[in-house]
Amino acid sequence: xxxxxxxxxxxxxxxxxxxxxxxxxxxxxxxxxxxxxxxxxxxxxxxxxxxxxxxxxxxxxxxxxxxxxxxxxxxxxxxxxxxxxxxxxxxxxxxxxxxxxxxxxxxxxxxxxxxxxxxxxxxxxxxxxxxxxxxxxxxxxxxxxxxxxxxxxxxxxxxxxxxxxxxxxxxxxxxxxxxxxxxxxxxxxxxxxxxxxxxxxxxxxxxxxxxxxxxxxxxxxxxxxxxxxxxxxxxxxxxxxxxxxxxxxxxxxxxxxxxxxxxxxxxxxxxxxxxxxxxxxxxxxxxxxxxxxxxxxxxxxxxxxxxxxxxxxxxxxxxxxxxxxxxxxxxxxxxxxxxxxxxxxxxxxxxxxxxxxxxxxxxxxxxxxxxxxxxxxxxxxxxxxxxxxxxxxxxxxxxxxxxxxxxxxxxxxxxxx
Amino acid sequence: xxxxxxxxxxxxxxxxxxxxxxxxxxxxxxxxxxxxxxxxxxxxxxxxxxxxxxxxxxxxxxxxxxxxxxxxxxxxxx
Numbered sequence: 001x002x003x004x005x006x007x008x009x010x011x012x013x014x015x016x017x018x019x020x021x022x023x024x025x026x027x028x029x030x031x032x033x034x035x036x037x038x039x040x041x042x043x044x045x046x047x048x049x050x051x052x053x054x055x056x057x058x059x060x061x062x063x064x065x066x067x068x069x070x071x072x073x074x075x076x077x078x079x080x081x082x083x084x085x086x087x088x089x090x091x092x093x094x095x096x097x098x099x100x101x102x103x104x105x106x107x108x109x110x111x112x113x114x115x116x117x118x119x120x121x122x123x124x125x126x127x128x129x130x131x132x133x134x135x136x137x138x139x140x141x142x143x144x145x146x147x148x149x150x151x152x153x154x155x156x157x158x159x160x161x162x163x164x165x166x167x168x169x170x171x172x173x174x175x176x177x178x179x180x181x182x183x184x185x186x187x188x189x190x191x192x193x194x195x196x197x198x199x200x201x202x203x204x205x206x207x208x209x210x211x212x213x214x215x216x217x218x219x220x221x222x223x224x225x226x227x228x229x230x231x232x233x234x235x236x237x238x239x240x241x242x243x244x245x246x247x248x249x250x251x252x253x254x255x256x257x258x259x260x261x262x263x264x265x266x267x268x269x270x271x272x273x274x275x276x277x278x279x280x281x282x283x284x285x286x287x288x289x290x291x292x293x294x295x296x297x298x299x300x301x302x303x304x305x306x307x308x309x310x311x312x313x314x315x316x317x318x319x320x321x322x323x324x325x326x327x328x329x330x331x332x333x334x335x336x337x338x339x340x341x342x343x344x345x346x347x348x349x350x351x352x353x354x355x356x357x358x359x360x361x362x363x364x365x366x367x368x369x370x371x372x373x374x375x376x377x378x379x380x381x382x383x384x385x386x387x388x389x390x391x392x393x394x395x396x397x398x399x400x401x402x403x404x405x406x407x408x409x410x411x412x413x414x415x416x417x
Numbered sequence: 418x419x420x421x422x423x424x425x426x427x428x429x430x431x432x433x434x435x436x437x438x439x440x441x442x443x444x445x446x447x448x449x450x451x452x453x454x455x456x457x458x459x460x461x462x463x464x465x466x467x468x469x470x471x472x473x474x475x476x477x478x479x480x481x482x483x484x485x486x487x488x489x490x491x492x493x494x495x
Contacts, residue, residue: 011451028421028450028462028489137495157494182494183487187422187476190488203490238495288458289425289485298495303425305491 002066003040007031007207010309018064020124020199022206030305031207033064041255046226049257056112056215062251063116063215064208070122071148072115074104076215080223080371085339086352090359094369096229097336098220100376101344106143106167107377108136108298108345109216109241114144114201116212121199128153128198132189134160135298136345136376141201142173153198157185167380182302202238210240217248220371221258228253228263230368231319233355235347235375236267236276237299239310245373246313264319266364267310268354270294270346271323276307280314280321287311295326295384296346298376320363324353330388332356333378343378351375419466421450422476425485426459435482436461443475444468462489 007016011029022031040061052058056076057069079099087095100109114137118129130153131141138154145152152173156165158180165175178185193200201209221228228249234242246265252258269277272294275287287307292300304310314321324332329349336342336352344352355372358364395401406413426435431454440447445467452461465472479486 023421023489026450028464132494134494155494183480183485186493187486187488189493190490191420200493202495203493206490238492286453286455286458286460301492301495303423303485303487303491307491 001061003036003061004064004066005034005036008034020121020126020204022204033207033211035062035251037251037254044255044257046222046257049222056115056212056219059215059218062218062248064211065116065119066123069115069119071118071144072105072111075111075115076103077219078103080220081340081342083340083372086336089335089339090356092359092364092366092370094367096220096224096369096371097340097342097374098216098223098371099342099374100216101342101348101374101378105147106136106139107380108140109213109375110136110140111144112215113209113212113240114140117199117201117205117209118144118148118150120208121201121205122148122150124199126197126199127151128196130155130193130196130198130200131202132156132185132200133202134164135380137202138165138168138173138175139380142168142171145173146171155185155189155192157182161383163383210244213241213244214248214251216241216373217245218252220245221249221252224369224371226258228258228261229371230262231264231266231364231370232373233266233268233351233358233364233370234373235299235351236269236310236321237301237304237347239267239276239304239306241373241375242267243306243309243313246317263317265313265317266319266354266358267314267321268351269321269323270296270299270329270350271325272296273300273302274321274323275302276304276310277321277323279307279311285311294329294346295381296329296350297381298345298347299350320358322354322357322361322363324350324357328353328357330385333385334389336374337378342374344374345376345378345381346384347376348374348378418469418472419464420472420476421462421464421489423487423489423491424459424461424463424479425487426454426461427483427485428457430483431456431459433482435479435484436463439475439478442478444471445475 332353
């Protein structure tokens with residue numbers, strides 16, 4: 001049974017039917033899915049959820065589908081880790097990592113949004129799935145389309161490195177490389193979406209697509225024992241995830257599954273692409289577009305669609321926005337890997353780097369609960385680490401050379417007698 | 418046809434009547450749906466209506482004048 005009421009403009013409140021619409025005809029504001037919360041409150045309990053399989057669909061009443069999902073049944077319910085080692089390194093008492101670096105099947109949180117988008121697109125009768133992406137979204141669209149036997153198109157700028165598209169081509173997607181400036185590629189994708197009757201997950205299916213991100217927030221609360229964390233740090237690209245995490249918290253409070261919402265939400269960006277953080281720091285409602293220049297490619301969106309709403313979440317929740325340099329990103333990636341054994345992509349380095357900075361600034365107190373949101377896997381962004389890690393030690397295949405190496409390292413180990 | 422775009426005016430262009438010129442130079446109907454202008458930046462949500470060729474010329478003109486033209490969805494490439 002579906003509790004999806006329809007779509008509603010986030011700006012002027014005008015209501016629309018639950019179709020493939022994404023922009024308000026009246027004011028051009030973005031549309032968002034609206035639900036029958038009173039009815040959800042009557043049927044959805046903690047016990048009901050806890051009895052369901054460990055995946056994101058355990059919150060299906062709060063997702064925009066008419067029936068069960070037709071792809072991605074195993075997505076979500078990724079680990080929430082109590083990070084003692086990292087907590088000690090940062091000098092904080094209660095630190096958690098929500099780890100979507102191991103999300104199924106393409107190792108990023110995008111599998112949450114894409115499985116909702118494709119399932120909804122199929123309900124609406126679409127035959128072809130498409131997106132414009134340089135990374136995680138492309139991988140997820142291609143994989144999830146393949147898994148349900150649908151044709152997929154992925155549009156990329158022509159100067160994207162070959163290695164970046166292997167993880168998309170492998171699934172049989174048609175990858176179209178577009179010559180032109182970034183702005184021209186962007187405009188063309190919008191035109192294609194307008195002209196062809198395809199489901200562009202992040203264009204005409206966006207209201208449904210974006211809702212998938214809420215499950216990241218629901219899981220966090222359930223895994224904390226139905227308790228709101230005091231501080232949550234979230235990476236920002238287009239800004240959708242941070243707004244949906246905030247929406248998920250407010251929904252759980254509204255339907256009575258969690259109480260006393262007092263979370264502060266913090267947005268993290270790379271210094272080389274920080275339009276939302278800039279607006280928060282300046283106290284401005286206007287998001288000034290920037291030209292991205294950072295190793296955190298998955299966050300390199302210069303004119304974020306949800307920038308205004310992301311800044312509002314930070315303001316309304318009492319949080320803040322901060323950014324880190326490329327060197328700080330690498331340091332944070334290493335810190336996470338060395339303390340908790342988690343290899344996050346560069347965006348994870350941004351989020352942890354910002355968390356560290358906010359703790360040092362005293363904006364996040366050391367004795368309160370903190371959740372760091374890790375949204376993608378480091379195996380996908382290894383090129384960012386070239387020349388930044390220790391070199392491999394090379395020796396000849398002789399035991400004496402290894403003995404010399406151990407001595408040279410100044411270490412002593414007990415030998416077998 | 419109709420095309421919906423966001424225009425971003427840089428500081429230097431905020432005072433220029435670029436939209437007026439577009440209406441004079443090309444056969445397009447310009448319809449502002451939202452706007453926010455300060456002394457540092459101008460943002461306009463605009464609907465352009467006319468023949469595809471005329472709309473393309475109008476967009477080219479905006480770009481030549483230093484105005485950033487983006488789809489209403491803003492950055493689509495994720």
